[in-house]
Amino acid sequence: MRKLTIIAGNCVLEDINTSVETVSFLTDLSKKYSFELIYKSSFKKDNRSSANYYIGPGFADSIKIFKHLKEKFNVKIITDFNNLYELDSEIVNVIDILQLPAYLSMQTELTLKMAKLGKPINIKKGQFLHPEDVLKIIKKIESVGNRNIFITERGTCFGYRDLVVDPRSFYILKSFGYPVFF
Numbered sequence: 001m002r003k004l005t006i007i008a009g010n011c012v013l014e015d016i017n018t019s020v021e022t023v024s025f026l027t028d029l030s031k032k033y034s035f036e037l038i039y040k041s042s043f044k045k046d047n048r049s050s051a052n053y054y055i056g057p058g059f060a061d062s063i064k065i066f067k068h069l070k071e072k073f074n075v076k077i078i079t080d081f082n083n084l085y086e087l088d089s090e091i092v093n094v095i096d097i098l099q100l101p102a103y104l105s106m107q108t109e110l111t112l113k114m115a116k117l118g119k120p121i122n123i124k125k126g127q128f129l130h131p132e133d134v135l136k137i138i139k140k141i142e143s144v145g146n147r148n149i150f151i152t153e154r155g156t157c158f159g160y161r162d163l164v165v166d167p168r169s170f171y172i173l174k175s176f177g178y179p180v181f182f
Helices: 016-033 057-072 082-089 109-115 132-144 168-174
Strands: 005-008 036-040 077-082 095-100 123-124 149-154 156-158 160-163
Touching: 057 077, 077 132, 082 109, 082 160, 095 109, 109 123, 109 132, 132 149, 132 168
Parallel strands: 005 036, 036 077, 077 095, 095 123, 123 149
Antiparallel strands: 156 160
C-alpha cells in the first residue's frame, strides 16, 4: 500500500530557525502518522499584492536554508519558480520538485524550461482554469519528454477572493494519469 504524501511548510522562507522548527515538527508528524513529507516553501513569493510585503530572503540565504534542511532532515523540497532566470540559478540543484505557480500555470516558456530540466513538476492549477485546461499544461511538459508530473487543485475563483473547490475537478484531473494533491 502506498503511503499518503503531504506537501506542507511555510508559505515563504523566513529564516533558518523558523524553517528548522517547521521541518522538525513536520518530520515528527510524518513519522508518527506514517506519511511521506514534501516540504514546501517559496524562496521568493513573487505574487504579492503590495511592493511592501515580504517576498523572501533572497537566493543566497534560500540556498543555505534549503541545503541545511536537506542535510539535517533528509526531506524532499518543493518550491515555486516564477521567472526563467531562476531556473538557471544554483537553487535548482537543491530543489527536488519544481512548482509551476498557479498564476503562471499557462506560461509556455516557463513551463517548457522547467520541463527540460527533467525534474518532477507540480502544476498548481490556476484558480482561473477549468480542470480540463490542465491537460494543455501537461502536454507542454510531456512534449519535451518529462512525465514526472503531479497536479495540485486549489479551487476556482468564485465571486471576489473566494476559492471554491468543485469535487468534480478531482475526477477530471485524475483522468490525466498523474497524482493529484489538494
